[in-house]
Amino acid sequence: MQIDRPHTLTAEAAGLPAVHAPRNEGIPLDLGWVRRLQANTSAIERRAATLPGRRSVKKEWQAAWLCRAISLIDLTTLSGDDTEGRVRRLCAKARSPVSPRLLAALGMEGLTVAAVCVYHDMVPTAVEALKGSGIPVAAVSTGFPAGLSPFRLRLEEIRESVAAGAAEIDIVISRRHVLTGNWQALYEETRLMREACGEAHMKAILATGELGTLRNVARASLVCMMAGADFIKTSTGKESVNATLPVTLVMLRAIRDYHEATGIRVGYKPAGGIAKAKDALTYLALVKEELGDRWLRPDLFRFGASSLLGDIERQLEHHVSGAYSAAWRHALA
Numbered sequence: 001m002q003i004d005r006p007h008t009l010t011a012e013a014a015g016l017p018a019v020h021a022p023r024n025e026g027i028p029l030d031l032g033w034v035r036r037l038q039a040n041t042s043a044i045e046r047r048a049a050t051l052p053g054r055r056s057v058k059k060e061w062q063a064a065w066l067c068r069a070i071s072l073i074d075l076t077t078l079s080g081d082d083t084e085g086r087v088r089r090l091c092a093k094a095r096s097p098v099s100p101r102l103l104a105a106l107g108m109e110g111l112t113v114a115a116v117c118v119y120h121d122m123v124p125t126a127v128e129a130l131k132g133s134g135i136p137v138a139a140v141s142t143g144f145p146a147g148l149s150p151f152r153l154r155l156e157e158i159r160e161s162v163a164a165g166a167a168e169i170d171i172v173i174s175r176r177h178v179l180t181g182n183w184q185a186l187y188e189e190t191r192l193m194r195e196a197c198g199e200a201h202m203k204a205i206l207a208t209g210e211l212g213t214l215r216n217v218a219r220a221s222l223v224c225m226m227a228g229a230d231f232i233k234t235s236t237g238k239e240s241v242n243a244t245l246p247v248t249l250v251m252l253r254a255i256r257d258y259h260e261a262t263g264i265r266v267g268y269k270p271a272g273g274i275a276k277a278k279d280a281l282t283y284l285a286l287v288k289e290e291l292g293d294r295w296l297r298p299d300l301f302r303f304g305a306s307s308l309l310g311d312i313e314r315q316l317e318h319h320v321s322g323a324y325s326a327a328w329r330h331a332l333a
């Protein structure tokens with residue numbers, strides 16, 4: 001598809017000025033609605049398969065959309081060997097996601113990523129390193145990635161992450177509630193997590209690669225939105241299958257249904273394995289087709305990605321200079 005041409009290659013084209021959708025306060029669990037939801041797997045897979053081939057944005061339009069993609073990244077490090085030093089370097093990258101020379105050439109001075117996403121223990125370091133930047137810190141709490149620690153500890157972890165300065169909390173759902181069709185338990189658990197988040201925005205990670213069917217993905221999406229999730233997110237990045245286009249179609253349509261029924265906009269975060277600039281453009285095109293431009297802003301869309309920024313930077317370098325830089329020059333991103 002042809003994405004509309006942004007007027008100019010400016011910060012505005014990259015997703016600014018900031019807008020803030022009202023929060024999703026949730027609604028009572030509607031089991032009838034949940035059970036009516038179906039997913040036509042073969043139709044969804046057919047549609048998803050046509051998407052990468054139909055995308056076509058070139059030259060300055062492509063550069064503008066790649067800058068938009070940067071403004072939508074939750075720049076992430078979630079490794080067992082994370083150190084304060086690595087998190088500080090990541091935060092420096094978040095403030096200045098591509099070289100100042102490139103930003104000046106693109107007219108994109110001031111461009112930053114949307115947030116930095118880290119484990120609970122790294123929240124104070126990230127908060128300190130991002131001070132004054134306006135970039136929020138997101139914490140993966142609730143026994144990430146499996147979410148199988150005692151429930152009271154998962155709630156406590158959320159509270160501690162918020163107290164340490166996290167403005168966004170990425171929770172993981174209990175996959176077993178989905179696999180056993182226990183929507184009541186999923187709703188109640190997610191609702192309590194939302195309460196523990198307080199003012200912090202909550203992204204509900206479904207771990208779609210472990211939910212078995214696309215119908216389960218649709219129903220889990222809906223239950224999490226009913227329970228008050230501000231975002232629904234595909235994956236932790238640790239499952240064997242993470243973000244995919246079919247899962248994205250299902251989740252976007254659940255978001256559209258919820259919006260049509262309630263008037264509330266819930267955000268979407270594909271995460272895990274999105275590492276190429278062209279994949280990011282495919283996701284943006286799909287969101288634009290399914291939900292419209294309003295969802296292509298940081299308050300309603302994020303990429304959860306640890307290495308996407310590096311490839312986008314390489315493509316922008318090519319746009320400006322006509323040459324590709326070596327991948328190792330962008331190792332951190």
Ligand SMILES: O=C[C@H](O)COP(=O)(O)O
Pocket residue numbers: 076078117235236237238271272273274304305306307308
């Ligand atoms: O939430 C973010 C993901 O964990 C990042 O996954 P990734 O390292 O495959 O980009």
